[in-house]
Amino acid sequence: MAEPWTPSLEMVADHIPTRTRPIEPPGETRYLNTFTSETTPTDVQAQRHIEDAVVTVLGAVGGVVPAAPMFLSILAREAAALRAAADIEIAYPDRDADVAVYEQLNELANAKLERLVQAINDQGHGTSGSSLLPVWSMPEPPWWGDYLL
Structure with missing residues (x-):
């Protein structure tokens, strides 16, 4: 079952628009701004990468x-x-510069994932580090709570 926040093909293509050029005719320079059966990778291949990325985030x-x-x-x-x-960028390198683009995207992806984990922990829903420990809270004691009666 897909998560409601799963990115679309267009959302992924926004980060790597050069991958959305059609392969026919050769030398085509226009961008489709999504993945189709005419791009490398195809929409089916790109969707598999998206599904893997969602699993990575969930993990x-x-x-x-x-x-x-x-x-x-x-x-x-x-x-x-x-x-x-x-x-996608590292799976289909056409030139050496694609590796540099991968490194930049990888750094951004790791930073965004780290921010997500931190934000979830800040909301009290986290599962990393000390978030696995129970959090206890008690009401404020009454003013007479520290006096012997």
Whole structure:
């Protein structure tokens, strides 16, 4: 089942528009701004990278991205889109510069994922580090609570 925040093909293509050029006719320079059966990778191949990126995000946050507050879903979508874009860029290198683009996208994807994990932990939903420990809270004691009666 797809997560509601799963990025679309267009969202991933926004990060790597040069991958959306049609392969026919040779030398085509226009961008389709999405993946289709006429691009490299195809829409089916790009969708597999997106699914893998969603699994990566879910693994980093403990399996669930909370629906509220909404900015967590937006961060998750962006982290998955960047991860998929980086993976696509390194999977289909045409030139040496593609490796440099991958490194930049990979750095951005890791930073966005780290920010997502931190934001989830800040909201009290986290699963990393000390978030696995129970959090206890007690009401404020009454004024007479510290006096012997």
